[in-house]
Amino acid sequence: MSSKLLVLLLIFSLNLRGCLVLASDPDPLQDFCIPNPLFGSIKTAHLSILPCKNSDEATTNDFVFSGLKSAGNFTDTGLATIPVNPTVFPGLNTLGMSFVRADLKVDGINPPHFHPRATEIAYVVQGRIYAGFVDSGNRVFARVIEQGEVMVFPRGLVHFLMNVGKTPATIFGSLNSQNPGNQKIPSAVFGSGINEELLQKAFGLSLKQIGTMKRRFNPKT
Structure with missing residues (x-):
């Protein structure tokens, strides 16, 4: 049974007073869509759409990214990340x-x-x-993973990493x-401007402790 037919059956099985919401990246309608730099991006309420340039203008370089050869800039937690998405890798x-x-x-x-x-799948x-x-x-589902091993983090679930080895570590x-x-x-809780009284009650922290956390995760305060 096709996925589209399953969706239709699910819709018909719902009470008419209910509603169904499905969310995922849309399926492509063409082989590829290399963003056209002349048009930038189209901002909507929920996403940015990158208009395509003519497929005849695409080159091999559009499908190759060379920016992962070395580490990025490290933060005070000892982490350096290089995120790769269509804004830096058009292909x-x-x-x-x-x-x-x-x-x-x-x-x-x-x-x-x-x-x-x-x-996310981490290698x-x-x-x-x-x-x-x-x-x-x-x-908690956690363990030490080593070179050559892979772990999956299901969508929307909190996950974390810590280097427990004696040498620097790299994950893709x-x-x-x-x-x-x-x-x-940490930034969502202490760096977003949530009411301090609520944070006191939620975490059992004093106003001084909350102030320390806010300065750490929101340097603008």
């Missing part, structure tokens, strides 16, 4: 995927975060990484959306 546009190179210094971490629109290029995710029942992550989003938990 990815409309193909429903993106990827990232993540490097971690010894003891470096990628703090808990999630991608609202994508599942360890080198090093030993403590990696895992938390499901909606607050169960592949995501099944060209715009997966990246919501970092």
Whole structure:
């Protein structure tokens, strides 16, 4: 049974007073769509559309990306990431995927975060990484993965990385959306402007402690 037929059957089985919402990257309607730099992007309420240039103008270079040969700039958590999406790699546009190179210094971490629109598969290029995710029942699935191993992080679930080896580590992550989003938990909680009284009650922290956390995750405050 085709996926389209399954969707139709599901729709007809719903109570007419209900509603059904489906969300994913749309299927491509052509072989490829190389963004036309002359038009930039079209902003809508939910996404940016990258208009295609004439397919006759596409070149091999549009489908090759050379920006992952070395690590990016490291943060104070010992993490360096290079996200790759259609804005830097035109050949990815409309193909429903993106990827990232993540490097971690010894003891470096990628703090808990999630991608609202994508599942991620992480491949360890080198090093030993403590990696895992938390499901909606607050169960942790985590272990140390080493060079050559792969771990999957389901869409929308909080996940994390920590270098537990004695040498720097490198991971390549592949995501099944060209715009997966990246919501970092510490920044979302303490760097977004949530009412301090609510944070006090939620975490049992003093106003001074909350102020410290806000300065750390939102330097503008």
